[in-house]
């Protein structure tokens with residue numbers, strides 16, 4: 001615009017959509033007010049006039065975009081409001097900005113978040129109904145033919161939904177940094193959760209002790225995340241940029257700062273960021289979001305500081321540093337051993353996992369059984385049976401990277417399935433991009 | 439009777455209106471003359487006799503533009519409190535800048551006061567550099583102006599002119615607030631010299647009626663207020679043109695307004711008949727500002743633009759090389775095409791035909807001329823489309839707003855300017871819209887200035903949790919009860935706007951619009967601790983009712 005405004009080194013698109021007229025319930029952390037102060041800070045900074053920073057409105061995701069990823073019970077149409085389609089649509093707009101080179105990088109600052117939403121969806125879990133990153137990832141694969149994608153989840157809570165969706169996909173590297181599941185919702189995200197039989201070692205969990213400081217995050221980034229990314233060589237890096245690791249967050253117990261978040265993003269250098277959690281809406285979000293934006297854009301973030309920031313307040317005890325060091329080596333071990341048990345699993349042809357998924361917002365359980373039908377040529381297809389709320393789904397999912405044989409087999413299985421009342425029989429074929437139910 | 443004067447780059451036009459009837463018009467050259475002399479000359483011609491029936495003089499001038507172009511701005515020192523955020527060093531590129539410590543946050547809460555010692559040191563340094571006009575701006579001063587006021591109080595009497603950021607605009611956007619404040623401070627003495635010269639001239643002519651200045655938003659303010667806020671008088675030319683179009687061809691639907699000149703075409707849009715505003719403000723001297731302005735786009739395309747034939751298409755403008763060949767110029771121009779087609783009667787028909795042959799030697803001049811004008815209006819069509827898309831893409835923040843966005847759908851074109859009549863049928867065909875070219879369009883700007891009415895805007899921010907209310911435009915910071923509500927806010931802001939209107943000497947206050955109503959519960963620890971209310975009020979740009 002002019003030499004009187006700073007300019008961003010990397011052209012960065014912001015999809016800032018605070019949805020001031022939407023909430024889960026008036027006093028819920030996910031309420032209208034959540035991004036008010038962030039919006040106010042970003043606008044007052046004058047980011048709209050910074051050269052090479054672009055603001056886009058979200059678009060609405062379609063049910064087709066949702067059904068490419070999720071198995072919704074009773075249906076996406078019944079579960080979702082326009083707000084969910086806009087939040088997901090915000091990530092799609094971010095993806096389009098980057099893939100069509102309108103910008104080098106994009107940040108979808110949208111709500112509600114999505115990383116606790118699993119492949120099957122029966123309702124709201126951990127403030128999430130649909131997984132907005134996963135919807136974006138499969139959209140990118142569908143429309144732009146990208147194969148290898150890395151998702152680094154820096155929300156304080158374990159990204160259990162994203163993990164679930166990509167668990168058996170060796171082309172999606174999922175790394176989650178979070179507060180140890182023994183001390184925080186959703187209670188998962190341990191080292192041994194390392195991927196399905198065809199993608200073992202492609203899910204890396206880094207459960208950090210409560211009160212981990214900038215130092216601990218820096219260590220994990222430098223010792224684990226960056227080296228693994230270098231080796232995986234993704235075509236695209238996505239940051240699930242939750243901001244509830246902040247020292248002021250009311251529902252978590254970490255000691256991460258705005259400077260820390262900005263530094264993390266400078267190092268990670270993601271192509272796309274998607275806001276996840278973060279509920280210190282006044283004391284953290286305006287600063288962490290600004291820090292992340294400036295880092296993405298390649299601008300100076302040295303003056304982004306919380307009003308009560310005092311670097312001397314947070315020093316990590318040496319025992320904690322040692323603990324994190326040990327965690328780093330174990331995590332590197334997980335990635336180094338990737339694929340080592342694949343041949344053994346393949347001999348079994350079908351590997352079945354059981355799990356119980358708790359929907360905390362309304363309080364009910366879903367029993368789920370996933371059978372991975374393995375194949376020597378591809379990750380295979382999966383068969384999912386889930387029951388909750390007296391509803392059943394029996395679905396076959398063909399991943400984008402499945403072979404023709406597996407695709408045909410899943411289709412046959414679906415066609416043979418007999419419709420029965422109370423059960424949805426579904427075929428989700430990401431190669432043909434179809435979602436069928438009966 | 440109202441006089442409207444529009445001073446342009448080369449000429450100044452004046453009109454005398456009785457209601458909406460054009461009683462007299464006059465044109466003078468502005469070369470080498472003082473602006474005040476130009477205006478006085480026009481007034482003498484427009485009202486040679488009894489001047490006691492004059493109600494008002496409305497003036498759209500290039501004073502500020504000239505001051506910027508000729509470098510006649512006052513040296514300004516800026517005192518800024520940037521608080522946490524983007525590195526503010528870039529401000530120093532604009533003018534000498536001193537940074538204060540302390541901060542105010544996004545809710546207008548004071549985090550830390552600035553150090554008075556630093557303020558004093560900055561003031562001393564400014565005096566040493568010969569700076570006598572200063573601007574004081576803090577981040578979030580639209581939420582809380584206390585620090586700006588404190589700094590001003592500490593420096594009272596030490597500088598000839600002090601501009602405070604929150605007084606200039608109640609909108610957010612710190613860099614824009616800084617640059618608006620800078621511009622205001624930089625224009626202070628130029629404007630006051632102009633005011634003195636003009637007042638002297640008016641007194642000499644025995645004119646005692648009030649004098650108003652046209653603003654970039656298509657409204658006017660009295661001279662007295664313009665003296666305090668000279669930055670508001672910038673960029674009034676395009677708004678004069680828009681208001682002129684409205685006065686000559688009023689619309690009730692969405693419409694496109696075109697002012698086609700010799701070197702540029704200015705485009706503006708009407709939404710339901712009202713001119714569209716910029717979301718923040720106009721760019722001046724390369725700086726984005728919060729000076730409220732009509733949304734206009736200027737493209738380098740006019741009747742005298744130089745035309746070249748290149749790779750099977752016409753390259754029109756953006757530069758100009760003298761006049762058309764028909765009028766003795768050396769390069770082909772769109773004007774030549776208009777002459778060839780008999781749409782414009784200037785210069786030599788033969789020379790114009792030569793121009794077309796110079797472009798495409800193998801085609802008939804009529805054919806080339808038609809093709810050229812089709813290409814000319816196609817450029818306009820594309821620019822209009824881009825502008826409509828840009829307006830549609832403006833950020834919105836609520837689900838309702840996103841779902842109910844409406845794309846502007848023009849129903850008519852109103853075109854003014856020298857080549858407008860010649861292009862009328864081409865425009866209509868290219869945009870599939872009826873095209874009006876109103877009579878008297880050559881004095882549209884002066885008529886627009888004359889017919890424009892006063893505009894005012896004010897914004898309110900109330901935080902019932904903190905018990906604080908701010909109306910920055912009035913420097914108002916009050917205590918409110920925890921039960922303060924949106925109806926209270928509307929009443930308060932309406933009162934504020936009516937007061938501003940009365941202070942500007944208007945007897946009746948036009949309709950006040952409320953915009954951007956936002957009411958948000960503040961929840962702390964699972965209980966509502968208060969409400970944040972934001973609201974804007976404006977008198978929208980429009981024509982004086984007769």
Ligand SMILES: [Zn+2]
Nearest residue numbers: 155156157277
């Ligand atoms: Zn979280």
Ligand SMILES: [Zn+2]
Nearest residue numbers: 375378403406
């Ligand atoms: Zn296969």
